[in-house]
Structures are given as structure tokens and as C-alpha cells.
Amino acid sequence: MKKTILIVTIILLLFLALLYWSLSSTTKVFEKSKIVGFDDISNIDFKDYDSIIIKASTLYKADEIKRLMQGEQYRKAWSTSVKVPIVFLDTLKGGMKIVKEGGGKQTHSLKLESQKEISYTLRSINKDPEALIPEYAKTLGLENIIVDGISAQHPYAAIVVAELANQANVLHTNPEIFFVPKQKALGHFNEKYGNRLFLLEYETDSKVNWTSLDHVSEILETDDLQELKVKLKNKVSINKKELIRTRLFDLLIGDWDRHSKQWGWAIEEINGKYLAHPIAGDRDNAFFNIDGIIPSIMSNENVVPELRPFTKEIAFLPGLIYPFDRYFLYNTEEDLFIEEAKKLQKSLNDEVIYKSLKKWPKDIYDLDGENIALKIISRRNELVEYAKGFKKIIDEKGVLQEPLKGSEDLNLDSGLSKCFECQ
Numbered sequence: 001m002k003k004t005i006l007i008v009t010i011i012l013l014l015f016l017a018l019l020y021w022s023l024s025s026t027t028k029v030f031e032k033s034k035i036v037g038f039d040d041i042s043n044i045d046f047k048d049y050d051s052i053i054i055k056a057s058t059l060y061k062a063d064e065i066k067r068l069m070q071g072e073q074y075r076k077a078w079s080t081s082v083k084v085p086i087v088f089l090d091t092l093k094g095g096m097k098i099v100k101e102g103g104g105k106q107t108h109s110l111k112l113e114s115q116k117e118i119s120y121t122l123r124s125i126n127k128d129p130e131a132l133i134p135e136y137a138k139t140l141g142l143e144n145i146i147v148d149g150i151s152a153q154h155p156y157a158a159i160v161v162a163e164l165a166n167q168a169n170v171l172h173t174n175p176e177i178f179f180v181p182k183q184k185a186l187g188h189f190n191e192k193y194g195n196r197l198f199l200l201e202y203e204t205d206s207k208v209n210w211t212s213l214d215h216v217s218e219i220l221e222t223d224d225l226q227e228l229k230v231k232l233k234n235k236v237s238i239n240k241k242e243l244i245r246t247r248l249f250d251l252l253i254g255d256w257d258r259h260s261k262q263w264g265w266a267i268e269e270i271n272g273k274y275l276a277h278p279i280a281g282d283r284d285n286a287f288f289n290i291d292g293i294i295p296s297i298m299s300n301e302n303v304v305p306e307l308r309p310f311t312k313e314i315a316f317l318p319g320l321i322y323p324f325d326r327y328f329l330y331n332t333e334e335d336l337f338i339e340e341a342k343k344l345q346k347s348l349n350d351e352v353i354y355k356s357l358k359k360w361p362k363d364i365y366d367l368d369g370e371n372i373a374l375k376i377i378s379r380r381n382e383l384v385e386y387a388k389g390f391k392k393i394i395d396e397k398g399v400l401q402e403p404l405k406g407s408e409d410l411n412l413d414s415g416l417s418k419c420f421e422c423q
Helices: 002-023 064-070 075-079 135-140 143-152 157-168 184-193 222-235 240-253 293-298 323-329 334-347 350-357 362-381 383-397 414-418
Strands: 051-055 081-085 096-101 109-114 119-124 176-180 196-202 216-221 236-238 263-270 273-280
Touching: 051 176, 064 143, 064 293, 075 362, 081 176, 081 362, 096 184, 143 293, 157 240, 157 334, 157 350, 216 222, 216 273, 222 236, 222 263, 222 273, 222 414, 240 273, 240 323, 240 334, 240 362, 240 383, 323 383, 334 362, 334 383, 350 362, 362 383
Parallel strands: 236 273
Antiparallel strands: 051 081, 096 109, 109 119, 119 196, 176 196, 216 263, 263 273
16 A cells, blocks of 8 residues: 555656746747848838748647646647748738637737728737736746647648638638738827737628628627627528538537637628628637647546547547537427538538648648648548537537626527527
8 A cells, every 4th residue: 555655756846847847938828920031120121021931830839748737739840930921900801900809718919900900900810828827827938828728729720721611611710810010000009009919800780791601690609699689580590501510520629618708790682681690709729739749638528528629539429519519509400400411521522621721831731731630530520420410519508597608697588598499
């Protein structure tokens, strides 16, 4: 017995020693991207250039112990040099004005509006997790677990996802990567947002239709759609086929973070009735790659069930089912799930998947393209079974017993608070 206790104690002490070694590699919580080829960027006139060579981040460099404890993730992709266009807000898309600053916990963002009143968002590729770090983690020196966790996100995932979505006939926000230098148009946001790498994409709420759909009167966020339902009742419905297709697409790309505030709805008015088409935003967690001892513990289905790694097989499907799904898809026929799964299997063949991944620069594709393609293909081959499981889990969990995220302050009747078609 004493020998067993001694062995366990030694293993625990060794684990703690390796843990703190891995966490001590850096005390930084956030840093901007690294521009390649210039020692002092303060003297650069970026108007003399149309593009720049840049590394998304060097914050996630790791030695062998850190890789063992915290995983390899996408460290190499973050530190690989890529060429990106330089933009200035006063000429971007004909000229943009800043409407307001976004309120994301990790992503620094600015809401923009074009001269045509189309709404866009400028979303930082580099994340700032400061707001997510609890005080106890800072006290114990464990904050790097959260900071380093961002390396599991692929910095350029959104570009490939957009191309795959085009092929799958899934509405998306058309993200583009740009470098935004310091400039007068940023105003008092210059210091925070200048000289950084961003995704520019359409907003999931807009007064002007930017989609390819006809007869769209406006684009709303989920809580506004609920209020429209309160006002117009049965005149408002959602396109369930499109929502099922989009959610099954999420399974293919391993995007586990799909709560209700990450969706927009294009409202199409036809003969006095309103059909809401789903638009998925925020693809930060597509292809989410977890390995290493600590991330593997955290992603265990009994620890953080919704933190799902992007692997060839979906090991724990319930972790990918959100209250959002139960709210909008409860009591939906299984045939629709099967039908949309088969459509995706047909539209996203091997050739399409590989071609979409070639949207990345060659160096990025060479790092991650083949591995990601094989995972998507494996999931696609089993998509009908995943679709059946998706439907079954929704039915087992039933309608919501608490308000959908973002609708806590809305004045909804008991039916509409449980599901979108429970009235």
C-alpha cells in the first residue's frame, strides 16, 4: 500500500513539474501578428505597398515538453508566413465608416458600414483571451492553458470553410483576410486595431440584403427573429431544410461552437409571409485540433462535453447538439435530416474538398490540408448516420426549459420560449 502511494505521489509530482514547465514558456496573454522583412514598422508608409508578408502569431511556439502537455495543435500554421492584401477603410469596398466596436470575449471587432449601407465586421484573427481567464488561474500561474488553447484554432479556417459552404449551398458571411495598418480612418481605435490581421465579413444583421437571395427585406439576428415571430406569429417560419443542411455541414468541419448568437437570418418576404434563411457566422472553431495531455483531459465528454476535437470520427455527438438545435428543429421529420445529409455527401465529393483546401497558400496547405481533407471525407462518408443521431438526440432532450441564449430579456409566451414552432 505504501509503495502504491509513493508511486502515485511521484507520478503526480512529475505531472505537476511537466505542467508548470510547459506553462512557463511565456507570460504573454496577447500579441499582434509579426510582419516579416521590416525591423521597425513605425516608419513604413503602407500606402506604398499593396500586400505584406506576415505571421499570424509567434505566441504559440513550443518545446517538446509543451507539445507533450499542451499539444501540437496548429502552432506551425500560426507562425508560418503568408502574403495578405493591405487595405484602408476609406477605400475598402468603396469606403467604410466605423459604426461601433464589437463586444466579443476573445475577438476584437469593429462593425463597419459601406456607402451602400451594407453592414460588415472586421474581426481580429489574433485572439485576446484575457477576459476568459479566471482569477484562480492567474493566482496559480495556469493562465497559459487558456491562452495556448487558441493554437487549436486554425488561423485561416474561415477561408476554406467559405469555399466549402459555396459548394454545399450553405449561406455564409464571405470572409476575406486583410492587413489593416494604422490610419486616420480608424480614429481613436488606431492603437488597438492598427497594424493587425483581420477577417472582413458580412454582418449577420443588416438593413441591406447582401445575400444572393431575392426578396430579402432585412437580415436579423436570432433575438430579432424571435421578436418578429411575436409580432407576425404564423406568418413567420424558418427554412428547416437549409438549417439542417448548415448544421450537418458544421459536423463535417468540426465546428463545435454554434450557439444562437452566432447566427443571422435573411428574411424573405413572399406573398405576405416571411421565410427566414439561416446564415452561420463566426467560424473560429472549424477544424478545431486538440491533442496533448491537458487539452485531451479538458475535451473529455465528462469534463467539457461541448469542447469537441476535429477527428475522423465524431466520438461524442451529444456534445455537438446545442439548445439552438432543439429550439429550431424539435419535432422535425427524420427524412429531412437524411435527405440533407445525402445532398451534402453528393455536393462535397473528394475533388471538391481538396480543391476548396487549395484556397490556402501553398505553405499552409502543405502543413494541414491533407490531414483536414481526410477528416472531412471520413465524416462525410458517415453523415447519414450522424444525421439520424442528431435528430434522435434533439428529440430525446426535448424543448427548452430555459430561454435561448440572447433572448432572456424578451417578452415571449411560454410556447415561443420553448421552441420556435411551439405556439
